[in-house]
Amino acid sequence: MRKVERALAWFDETDFARHHPAMLRAVLLDLAGVVYDGEAPIAGSAEAISRLRAAGLPVRFVSNTTRTPRRALVEQLAGLGISVADHEVITPAGAAIAWLKKNHRTPHLAVHPKLVPEFDGPQFQGRPAVVLGDGGESFDYGVLNGAFRQLMAGADFLALANNRVFKDSDGQPSLDAGAFVAALEFATGVKATVIGKPAPEFFRAALENMDCKPEQAAMVGDDAESDVAGALAAGLKTALLVRTGKYRAGDETRFQPPPTVVVEDLAAAVDWLLANG
Known part of the structure; x- marks a missing residue:
């Protein structure tokens, strides 16, 4: 044995x-x-x-994905009969948290509400950094304008992803975060640091x-x-x-x-x- x-x-x-x-x-x-x-x-x-x-x-x-926390992905895979450990799932949110801590920045979040708890645990310090992801239906003018104002005031700009489209739950293509990244880059002249693929x-x-x-x-x-x-x-x-x-x-x-x-x-x-x- x-x-x-x-x-x-x-x-x-x-x-x-x-x-x-x-x-x-x-x-x-x-x-x-x-x-x-x-x-x-x-x-x-x-x-x-x-x-x-x-x-x-x-x-x-x-x-x-910038809508789903890592723990939820692990659970989703388990439900499909695929057992994985937390460390085997790599997401942009995790990479962004590591960047924020390393560079001593505090996140200004423009992300999907389901992703917000990912940023609740770590202790952040320093000046702001806009963290932008796919906000889904929660995205509106106020969210984007709030991010715009932070960037105009000197905040860093982190894009969790820069994808053009994704396949939505109805099987049709939908706008992904890349369009919103491009909009804020155009409006502010600030180039985003892309964290994900x-x-x-x-x-x-x-x-x-x-x-x-x-x-x-x-x-x-x-x-x-x-x-x-x-x-x-x-x-x-x-x-x-x-x-x-x-x-x-x-x-x-x-x-x-x-x-x-x-x-x-x-x-x-x-x-x-x-x-x-």
């Missing part, structure tokens, strides 16, 4: 990385549009994640969480710009685009760098990674 336990222990994330320096050592997965679509799992996604884990590949779930630091932080170098990792996403081109620009070895979620025909030709390969779904992506990693 002890021999079996020792053999299994070899497959922890650090040991796998150390013993396979030239191989694919880690996989980053987007959530919405890759693992699930709305409230429903995408067929084969849970089994695909299990296959990655069985192969000894550590996984991190890198989501650009496609910021290289976001991908690298997820990989540092696994002690993995970018060139030894792969990304799987449904957004050719933020997920795929962003990951490749950050130095990742491989980025796969799936034809689920927000994908639209021709997306693979619209942004540079282009995807390593385009596949039908996460199950097909894992097939490709295990065969070519």
